[in-house]
Amino acid sequence: MSPRTTATRLGVLAAAGALATLGLSGPAAAQDDPDHKGRVTDHKAPATDHRAPVTDYKAPVYKGRVTAKSGLLLRDSPRRGSRVVRSEPHGKVVTIYCKTKGDRVGRTNHWYLLTDGTWAWGSANYIANIGKAPRWC
Structure with missing residues (x-):
């Protein structure tokens, strides 16, 4: 997986976590509604690791x-x-x-x-x- 793909996925997870913290639900909430009538559900975003990801780290030589x-x-x-x-x-x-x-x-x-x-x-x-x-x- 490229560093750019990883960064994009982490950004999406961070945004979902921020929405959940504010008590809001993202687009995934519509998937929890089997009738797709736009009802707001109690969607919980997956827990995210808030540590900065290590990407392309090279130890000094x-x-x-x-x-x-x-x-x-x-x-x-x-x-x-x-x-x-x-x-x-x-x-x-x-x-x-x-x-x-x-x-x-x-x-x-x-x-x-x-x-x-x-x-x-x-x-x-x-x-x-x-x-x-x-x-x-």
């Missing part, structure tokens, strides 16, 4: 370069003893989704969630930021 001389082991959680999922070679530019705190490695306890291929955690001690530091998870 953060980049980093692997600085570990022998390559970086990427893990399934931000802990030194967690399972190794894959590795990245020295000098590889990686895409970082966010950062969190985990086990201390070297001088930091920050870990980055990488999104290249499979989602995996790498210690920030071995990833040099390219540009801005990643957001917190």
Whole structure:
């Protein structure tokens, strides 16, 4: 469904909800009248979610370069003893989704969630930021 279609449907639902709040009924009320004689019925509009819809949201992209001389082991959680999922070679530019705190490695306890291929955690001690530091998870 396109964002425009979604926005149109949400607009219609919001309008129906506003009419119901005011005690008015919209065109759907005529469908509740089997004789179609224009009687006003007690039509209740469906409950609507008043939170703003998320459309076309793109998380910011953060980049980093692997600085570990022998390559970086990427893990399934931000802990030194967690399972190794894959590795990245020295000098590889990686895409970082966010950062969190985990086990201390070297001088930091920050870990980055990488999104290249499979989602995996790498210690920030071995990833040099390219540009801005990643957001917190």
